[in-house]
Amino acid sequence: MAGILDSVNQRTQLVGQNRLELLLFKLNGRQRFGINVFKVKEVLQCPNLTAFPQRSSVIKGVANIRGQTISIIDISKAMGGRPIAEVDNSFVIISEYNRTIQGFLVNSVERIINVNWESILPPPKGAGRSNYMTAVTEIDGELVEILDVEKILDEIIPAHSVVKDELVKEVSGLITGEQKPILIADDSSVARRQIHKTLVNLGFEVIVTENGRLALNKLKELAAIGPINEQLSMVISDVEMPEMDGYTLTAEIRNNPSLKDLHVILHTSLSGVFNKALIEKVGANDFIAKFHPDELATAVKGAL
Known part of the structure; x- marks a missing residue:
């Protein structure tokens, strides 16, 4: 051992x-x-x-x-x-x-x-x-x-998932015109529930997918309808997911002309082993460690 x-x-x-x-x-x-x-x-x-x-x-x-x-x-x-x-x-x-x-x-x-x-x-x-x-x-x-x-x-110890009122107001003030949904990709049922609750508290509609492959398929489906940035605010993706991980999903987004301008936030429990160089390597706009609702809200605010 x-x-x-x-x-x-x-x-x-x-x-x-x-x-x-x-x-x-x-x-x-x-x-x-x-x-x-x-x-x-x-x-x-x-x-x-x-x-x-x-x-x-x-x-x-x-x-x-x-x-x-x-x-x-x-x-x-x-x-x-x-x-x-x-x-x-x-x-x-x-x-x-x-x-x-x-x-x-x-x-x-x-x-x-x-x-x-x-x-x-x-x-x-x-x-x-x-x-x-x-x-x-x-x-x-x-x-x-x-x-x-x-x-x-x-x-064992349920996570806190309520965003501070002042952050909710700040994010709401940045939403202009017709609200565009956020697509999330995460294979953990608990993580999906936590992220969904946070984003709904911020006033967003949410499209939920369970892994990178399903997320990419959904993105391509939306892109076939019209410009992707007119349909989505951003993508929030886990890193660890079956079939396609968050890194590969991000790379696929950046390599697809109809998706490449999407704002991508990597949101994962893999804390402690990442830095700016790794974020840049895969082309993500931001990385945050799970799970803190205020930090997720702050990342969404920064994207807006």
Whole structure:
């Protein structure tokens, strides 16, 4: 296990190539799960945990890791499964989502794989709304579930999604003439709900798509009707999405003469690994980390 993530900081060369690297792990049983390596800070044997009062039942306790107190979440129990019993023989995946750092307790960690986003598919339609998958893929002839971690975290600590009144007034004052909708692309049901609520609070109509491929198809459909900037205010896209990621979507927009002038905001939980050079590389106008409604509103205001 030592050294499995030594090269994480060198993996940014995948940016804009519609590829990602998944860290594979198991909970209880044979089913494999995956998490984007970009969101992983460290993998370690489960340390000593300290319980604290009034904690959520899915939080096993807290651990002091490199001088930081981190909550350790039993991700199996959080999804309604059996809790992981043998904590001492388990592992913790330290991850960063939406500007917070937490540890996910897992039974075992396998390896890192490199895959193309085109081979990452949406969950089966029969999976239902209560499932915790954001995508699936096939590795070694077996189905790997990529978890909707944003949904899991939101159920433990719901995100604040109300925009300040003064920002609402400022944005409303910039909307002139006929209001043009905003198109959003995000594979997480929780993220779509959060973004939709924020934009509606600002007075916008919203067109919702679940991944980059569907977003691009919708954009082309609108462009066939007439000038795209007369139909949309902007595009707000996640980065991680099955079939086509946000980088590739942005590149496709910039390479399409009928779409190239669209304002594109990348809005993702992949915080902490981006900078201005990466934004410029893929051609996005702006990048904001999830999820803070006032910052999303400020980005929309800047676009207007």
